[in-house]
Amino acid sequence: MFDRDFEWSELVRFASYPGPEATLGVVSGRRRQGKTFLLDALCRATGGFFFAASEATETESLRQFGAALARFEQRPVPYRFAHWEEAVEALMAVAAPGGPPVVVVLDEFPFLARTSPELPSLLQRALGPQARREVGPVRLLLCGSALSFMGALLAGTAPLRGRASLELIVPTLDFRLAAGFWGIEDPRLALLVNSVLGGTPAYGREFVLGDAPADLDDFGPWVVRNVLNPGRPLFREARFLLAEEPDLRDTALYHGVLAAIAQGNHTRGGIAGFLGRKSTDLGHALTVLEDTGMILREPDAFHRKRSAYRVAEPILTFYHALMRPEWSDLERPGQGTAVWERSGTTFRSKVVGPHFEQVCRTWARWYAGPETLGGLRGRIGSGTVPDPAARTGHELDLAVFGRDDQGRESLLAIGEAKWNDVMGRAHLRRLEHIRDLLRAREGVTLAERPRLLCFSGAGFTDELRALAEKDPAVQLVGLDRLYAGT
Known part of the structure; x- marks a missing residue:
């Protein structure tokens, strides 16, 4: 297990809750993030029941569920459920009233609910106040990768609204964690790999059989043999x-x-x-x-x-x-x-360039310190700043907002990100010009000395480095600082 300490601790807390009543938890996240791995490990650790649904008709799903539940209870004959009402009743009986908690996982729950729309309502009734005297401490976890469905499961007037005591989203690994997961120490190589595959754990294990690029020279051949290869799963x-x-x-x-x-x-x-x-x-x-x-x-x-x-x-x-x-x-x-x-030009301009900008915003949001940003950050984004005199607009890769002493939102920092350009004085002048435009604009309050952040994947000129050493308002962020600094 890699960097899932928070998710694991929440699952353990839910599973070990000593209360006598049945409880509900919902686990979601994009595919290939390790949700099934976590929940299967939880069931193995606690002796719980794990059922992985498949795309099947209601009758077939009931047959599969009945066979799995019978195996869990070590019954010699599978259950023969005619409908889900019977199945839910048997499921909620796996924990005896007054007995120890039992973890129950229904993985890929959307597959079941799509062919049996009444299932959430049946679970609501089984978890309701009227059933609490009859149901033991079942720790029921519903898991799914269909984000729109899982998000609606507990929303609005949905049957299970207000029933869940755990709502856990398993996220993709961010760029720093992904580098650690792949075991890549060169920050430039780590970002290149991240721009292609992101932080999905399965892509670094099963999908490439542990094949990571050896160095920068191996990056292109690695893409060819793993992503552009019609014989590999990443191809489709x-x-x-x-x-x-x-x-x-x-x-x-x-x-x-x-x-x-x-x-x-x-x-x-x-x-x-x-x-x-x-x-x-x-x-x-x-x-x-x-x-x-x-x-x-x-x-x-x-x-x-x-x-x-x-x-x-x-x-x-x-x-x-x-x-x-x-x-x-x-x-x-x-x-x-x-x-x-x-496709080299396309890769640099359409793939790694925009991805580098997004990584810089992620760094500013989660890793940059107050001394770098000029204060405690609030919201972070990008945008366009109009230039009335030049009759144009300037795209800004990064804008960091915080709060002043009166609680008003103020602009702490602005930044520009260039993946393949050595940044120099001209890039800083552009940021200074945008800062002046914002200072003259109504509705935007600037900090006393807004930080000017220069992000580069190719380095900085000696002139710009000298300016940054003299002026703390000028911050230079290269790949080493992105992956290890604040």
Whole structure:
């Protein structure tokens, strides 16, 4: 188990709760994050019952469930449940009233509820006050990867609303944790790998059989042999991620939206233009992709009514930016090297460049100290700053807001991120100009000395380093500092 201490401690606390009543917990998260591994380990450690549902009819699911429950109870004959009401009654009887708690896990719960919509209501009744005198201390955990379904399970007027005492989301590993998981010490190599596969644990184990790039020179060959290779599971993973989501029916449209964003179209209008559709036609598709965790909608830091859409999973960006346009060639074995060699510019501009910007925002949110940001950070984002005199707008990769002594929001820092550029005095002048534009703008309060953050994956000029040594308001953040500094 790698860096799941918090999740494990919450599961153990839930499983060992000594109360006599039955309790409910919900565990969710994107696929391949290790949810099943955690819950299976919990059942093994506590002697609990684990049932992994599959895509099946109600009758078949009941048959599978009855056989699994009988094995757990060491019954010689499987249960023959006619409907889920009987199955839930038997399930809640695995813990005797007054006896020790028993962990029960229903993994891939959305598969069961899709063919048996009454199941949440049956569980609600089994967990309700009227049943407490008859039910023992069952510790029931429902798990699923369909984020929209799992999010709605406890929301609004849903039957299980207010019943759960645990609501745990198993996240993907961030860029620092991913480097540790892969065992990569070179920060540039770690970020390159992260820009392709993100922090999904399964991608670093089962999907590549532990194959990590040996060094920077091996990165390209590693991509070719593991991601651009039609004989490896990562080759079709991006397609399967969409196919596995039950709410995504018009997959051509959703692939088109993801492709538009991966190509650099981050506004609704830009996405619509890329697809040749009206902006109003994309509302539902964008909402569904956001609900399923495929994309993120980030409000503009300076215009709350504007938003930028970004692909949440790096492998989706890599697929739609680099693989999908070359799919006919890639499906033919042996063409991965040629595709990779002619896609260098695309990889730098559409994949690793935007990913580097996102990593810089993540660093500012979770790792940068108050002395770096100029105070305690509140919200963090990116945005566009209008320049009326030049009749243009300046894109800002990072904006950090905090609170002043009167509790008012103030701008603590602004930053620019360049993956492949050595940053110099010209980059700092641009930030100084944007800072002056913001200072003159109504509705934006600046800290006394806003920090100017320069992020670079290629380094800094001696002139810029000398300026930063003299002025603490100028902060230089290279790859070493991203991965090990504050």
